[in-house]
Amino acid sequence: MGLDGTRPFLLFVLLLFLRACFSVNTDDTFSKGQSLSAMNTDSISSKSGRYELGFFERGTPPKFYLGIWFKRLVGQKIVWVANRENHLSDPSTSRLEFSEDGNLVLLEASSKKPFWSTNLENLPSNSTEAALLDDGNFVLRDRSNLSTIFWESFDHPTDTWMPGGKLGIDKAGKVPKQLISWKNSDDPSLGPFSLSLRIYPNGSSEFILQWNRSQVYWSTGVWNGETFGSLPWMRSNPIYNYSFVSNANETYFNYSLYNSSMMSISFIDSTGQLEQKTWLSANESKSDPWDLLWANPKSLSDVYALCGAFGxxxxxxxxxxxxxxxxxxxxxxxxxxxxxxxxxxxxxxxxxxxxxxxxxxxxxxxxxxxxxxxxxxxxxxxxxxxxxxxxxxxxxxxxxxxxxxxxxxxxxxxxxxxxxxxxxxxxxxxxxSADEPQISTKGTKWKVWVIVAVLVAATGLILCLSVCFSIKRKLKHKGETAASSNDLMLFDLSTEIHAISDGTNCQDSDKKRGKKDVELPLFSYESVLAATDNFSTANKLGEGGFGPVYKGKLLRGQEIAVKMLSKRSGQGIEEFRNETTLIAKLQHRNLVKLLGCCIEGDEKILIYEYMPNKSLDFYLFDPAKKQMLDWGTRIHIIEGIAQGLLYLHQYSRLRIIHRDMKPSNILLDSEMNPKISDFGMARIVGDNELQANTNRIVGTFGYMSPEYAMEGLYSIKSDVFSFGVLLLEIVSGKKNTGFYNHGSLNLLGYAWELWRDDQSLELMDSTIGYPTSTSILVRYINIGLLCVQENPVDRPTMLDVVSMISNEHVPLLTPKQPAFTVGRNPTINLTENCSINSVTFSVMEAR
Structure with a gap:
C-alpha cells in the first residue's frame, strides 16, 4: 500500500481514537474532557441498566431536550428533563459537557449562553464528575470522594416523583421542591398544574394540587404520622414505605419500595391528575408495561380550569x-x-x-x-x-x-x-360580539310581529299615562326648591342608581357653565343630618385633608360613609366637583361607589358605600393587625388594585389618572376586596394623550413619580409608579417613606439592594411566614421594581402589569435602579403627612 493509500486509513483510526477519548458510551459516569452529543445520540446508563440519560426529541418541528428515562421499557417514559423551558433546536451542535469551573453545561454552538447549567459556585473544578445512579438520580459529585454530592436531579424534579426523591421545602434556600406538569405530551415546558407541600403554622402539612400554582382543587389531607387524611390505604399498603422529615434546613416527604425489583413512579399528568404507577418485569412485553395503582382527583371534572379560559x-x-x-x-x-x-x-x-x-x-x-x-x-x-x-x-x-x-x-x-x-x-x-351572527328566527316571524304589535300598543298606553302623571306631579310640586329633591334616609342601596326624575343632581350648579349632568342623586342636608345622628362624634370615622368622614345609617339598616368638604379648605371646591364628575361615571368592582351628594349653602358632602374593613393602611402598618393579611389576601388585594387601575387607564369611558395612589386610599369591603377611593386629585386625559403638565403638584410624598414631583409631568406611568410602591409595601409590610435600613433612605432603595444581591426574599413580611410558593413572591417583587424605575418609558403599562400578575409564564424583564434611591442624604428629616381617617382621603402637599 502506498503512502497516499495509508493516509485515509490513518485518519479513520485517528477519528476512532478521538471518539473513544472524548465521547461517552454507556458507562454510568462521565467527567471533564468528555461530552454527550445530541447528534451522536450519546447517553449514559445506570449500572443496573434501568435508567438512561441522553437527548430526546418532541414536537413538530422537533425540539431537543436532555432527560432521563427508563431504558428497557417499550415507550419512552421521561422522568426528568433538564432544559424543559429552553429547548435545543440544532442537534448537530448540541452537547452536554463540563465548564472550566466544574459545572455541567448544556450548549448549542450557535448560542453564547448555556441552555442549562448546574450553576454552582466554588466547585473543585478538576475533580467533579457526573453519574447516573441506580435509583435514577443524576448527580454531580467529587470524584475523589463519591459520597460528596454537589448537585442532584432529585432536588430539581419536573413532573415525576421518584422513589428516594424529596418533595417539600428547602428552608435554607427557600426553594420549594414541587412537581409541575408538562404542557402536553409533546411539550415538557411548564404546564398549569402543580403538586406541592403546604405547611401550616401549627406544624401540620399536606400535599395540594393547584392550577396555576394558585387555585387548590385537590389535597391529600393532613399527615397524621402514618398516612394522609384522603389516602387511608397508605397505612397498610404492601408496596410503599412513606416517611416525613423536618429539620432546620428542610421539610419533606419521600418514599421507598419494599420490593426493590419493582419500579414505581408518581407523576402529575398534563391533564392535572396525580397518578402512581408500578412496573414489574412480567409486564415488559406489554405495549403499556405500567399498572395504574391510583389517580387523584378520580374524575377529570374535579380538575380546576382543565379547559382553560371560556372552555x-x-x-x-x-x-x-x-x-x-x-x-x-x-x-x-x-x-x-x-x-x-x-x-x-x-x-x-x-x-x-x-x-x-x-x-x-x-x-x-x-x-x-x-x-x-x-x-x-x-x-x-x-x-x-x-x-x-x-x-x-x-x-x-x-x-x-x-x-x-x-x-x-x-x-x-x-x-x-x-x-x-x-x-x-x-x-x-x-x-x-355584535359581529357574531345570532340564531336565525326563520319560521317565527309571525310571532315576532304579534309581540311587536302588543308592545307598541302597551308602550303608547304607558306614555299617555306617564304624561298625565308628570303634569299632575309638576302642578303639585310647583314652587318647591330643587334642593329638597331626595331623602337620604329613604334611599335603598339595593337598587340601581338613577338620576332624580326632576333632573336635579349634584351638578345642577354647573349647568349655567354648560357642564353636563352626571346622573347622580342629590340628597337634602336635613336627611344627611338624620343619617349621621347630627354628625355625632360616635359616628366619626376619621378626618382627611378635605374634612371629616362619618358613618351613617339608613332606615333599612344599610350603612354609608359621609365625607364632608371642610369649609376651611379653599382648595377643595375643584376637587369636590372633580370627584362627583369622575366617580359617578365609573363602574368597576375595584373602585369605590359614589352614591350621591348634598349641596346646601356652604355644605358640600359626598355619600359613599361603607367599607366595613376600613383602609389598607389600617392593617398593613400595624404590628398586630397586619397578621390578618395573609399571603392569599395580599395577592388578592394586589390583583384587585391592578384591575382597578387598568380599568381607569384603558377600559373606562374616560381615561383617568388617579395621581394619589397610596394604602390609605385603598378601601376594603367585608370580603377584603380592595376598592380604589378618593378621586379628588384625578385627571382626565385624552385617549391619545401620553402626558400632561400641571403647575400645581398635589399628592403624597413617597408615592409620587419623579417626573411628577420634580417637573409636574403626569401620565398613566405616574400611577404605575405609585402602584409599584404600593406593591412593595404590601409584600414587605413596611412604609416607603421614613424607611431606613442598611443605609437605604426608603423602601425602594432597600428592595433594590436585596434584588441586586439576589436576596429578595428578605423583603418579605416575616410576621406571616412564607407563601406556598416563594417564586411567586420573587415574581411580585420583580414586578414592583419594574414599576418604580426612574424613566417612565421603562415602566410597564397596567395592561402589562395585569398580564405579568395573571400569567406566571410571561417572562419578566430585569428592572433598572428605582427612582429616589441615589444622591440623597439619609440623615434628612422628612415629615410625612398622611390621612388619619379609616376611610381615607388625600392630603394636599406643596411642592
Missing amino acids: IYHDNTSHPCDCPKGFEPFSDTQTTLNDWSSGCLRRHPLQCENRNAKKDWFQKIPNITSPINWKAYSAVSARRCELACMNNCSCTAYTHNSSGCLIWEGALLNMQQPSDGGEAGQDIYLRL
Whole structure:
C-alpha cells in the first residue's frame, strides 16, 4: 500500500481514537474532557441498566431536550428533563459537557449562553464528575470522594416523583421542591398544574394540587404520622414505605419500595391528575408495561380550569373540552394533544367602547356549573341583570335566578356541562360580539310581529299615562326648591342608581357653565343630618385633608360613609366637583361607589358605600393587625388594585389618572376586596394623550413619580409608579417613606439592594411566614421594581402589569435602579403627612 493509500486509513483510526477519548458510551459516569452529543445520540446508563440519560426529541418541528428515562421499557417514559423551558433546536451542535469551573453545561454552538447549567459556585473544578445512579438520580459529585454530592436531579424534579426523591421545602434556600406538569405530551415546558407541600403554622402539612400554582382543587389531607387524611390505604399498603422529615434546613416527604425489583413512579399528568404507577418485569412485553395503582382527583371534572379560559368541560366524551359559540380553540395543535390550557379565543372583539357600532348580545348556555369569582349584583329582574352586565365593559357573562343576579368579569374558568343532560347548574348568558351572527328566527316571524304589535300598543298606553302623571306631579310640586329633591334616609342601596326624575343632581350648579349632568342623586342636608345622628362624634370615622368622614345609617339598616368638604379648605371646591364628575361615571368592582351628594349653602358632602374593613393602611402598618393579611389576601388585594387601575387607564369611558395612589386610599369591603377611593386629585386625559403638565403638584410624598414631583409631568406611568410602591409595601409590610435600613433612605432603595444581591426574599413580611410558593413572591417583587424605575418609558403599562400578575409564564424583564434611591442624604428629616381617617382621603402637599 502506498503512502497516499495509508493516509485515509490513518485518519479513520485517528477519528476512532478521538471518539473513544472524548465521547461517552454507556458507562454510568462521565467527567471533564468528555461530552454527550445530541447528534451522536450519546447517553449514559445506570449500572443496573434501568435508567438512561441522553437527548430526546418532541414536537413538530422537533425540539431537543436532555432527560432521563427508563431504558428497557417499550415507550419512552421521561422522568426528568433538564432544559424543559429552553429547548435545543440544532442537534448537530448540541452537547452536554463540563465548564472550566466544574459545572455541567448544556450548549448549542450557535448560542453564547448555556441552555442549562448546574450553576454552582466554588466547585473543585478538576475533580467533579457526573453519574447516573441506580435509583435514577443524576448527580454531580467529587470524584475523589463519591459520597460528596454537589448537585442532584432529585432536588430539581419536573413532573415525576421518584422513589428516594424529596418533595417539600428547602428552608435554607427557600426553594420549594414541587412537581409541575408538562404542557402536553409533546411539550415538557411548564404546564398549569402543580403538586406541592403546604405547611401550616401549627406544624401540620399536606400535599395540594393547584392550577396555576394558585387555585387548590385537590389535597391529600393532613399527615397524621402514618398516612394522609384522603389516602387511608397508605397505612397498610404492601408496596410503599412513606416517611416525613423536618429539620432546620428542610421539610419533606419521600418514599421507598419494599420490593426493590419493582419500579414505581408518581407523576402529575398534563391533564392535572396525580397518578402512581408500578412496573414489574412480567409486564415488559406489554405495549403499556405500567399498572395504574391510583389517580387523584378520580374524575377529570374535579380538575380546576382543565379547559382553560371560556372552555367548557363535557364529562363523557373522548375530547373533554369544547369552545362555546363565538369562540375557537387558541391552538388546534395543542387541542389535538388534549392541551386546553390556553383555552378559547373570541372570533370577534366586543363592541363595548365603540359608540357607533351595534351592541353586543348574550348567548344562552344551559345547565352550566357556575364559574368562580362571580360578583353579586342587586338587580331585581333578569332584564336589569342583563343591563348591569351590558353597561359594564369588563362583564363577560351573567346569570339570574331566584337567588339574584351574578355577573362575571374577565375570562370564565371551570365551566362544566354534563353531556348526558343531567342537572348540574344554571343557565349562563355569555356576552358575544355584535359581529357574531345570532340564531336565525326563520319560521317565527309571525310571532315576532304579534309581540311587536302588543308592545307598541302597551308602550303608547304607558306614555299617555306617564304624561298625565308628570303634569299632575309638576302642578303639585310647583314652587318647591330643587334642593329638597331626595331623602337620604329613604334611599335603598339595593337598587340601581338613577338620576332624580326632576333632573336635579349634584351638578345642577354647573349647568349655567354648560357642564353636563352626571346622573347622580342629590340628597337634602336635613336627611344627611338624620343619617349621621347630627354628625355625632360616635359616628366619626376619621378626618382627611378635605374634612371629616362619618358613618351613617339608613332606615333599612344599610350603612354609608359621609365625607364632608371642610369649609376651611379653599382648595377643595375643584376637587369636590372633580370627584362627583369622575366617580359617578365609573363602574368597576375595584373602585369605590359614589352614591350621591348634598349641596346646601356652604355644605358640600359626598355619600359613599361603607367599607366595613376600613383602609389598607389600617392593617398593613400595624404590628398586630397586619397578621390578618395573609399571603392569599395580599395577592388578592394586589390583583384587585391592578384591575382597578387598568380599568381607569384603558377600559373606562374616560381615561383617568388617579395621581394619589397610596394604602390609605385603598378601601376594603367585608370580603377584603380592595376598592380604589378618593378621586379628588384625578385627571382626565385624552385617549391619545401620553402626558400632561400641571403647575400645581398635589399628592403624597413617597408615592409620587419623579417626573411628577420634580417637573409636574403626569401620565398613566405616574400611577404605575405609585402602584409599584404600593406593591412593595404590601409584600414587605413596611412604609416607603421614613424607611431606613442598611443605609437605604426608603423602601425602594432597600428592595433594590436585596434584588441586586439576589436576596429578595428578605423583603418579605416575616410576621406571616412564607407563601406556598416563594417564586411567586420573587415574581411580585420583580414586578414592583419594574414599576418604580426612574424613566417612565421603562415602566410597564397596567395592561402589562395585569398580564405579568395573571400569567406566571410571561417572562419578566430585569428592572433598572428605582427612582429616589441615589444622591440623597439619609440623615434628612422628612415629615410625612398622611390621612388619619379609616376611610381615607388625600392630603394636599406643596411642592
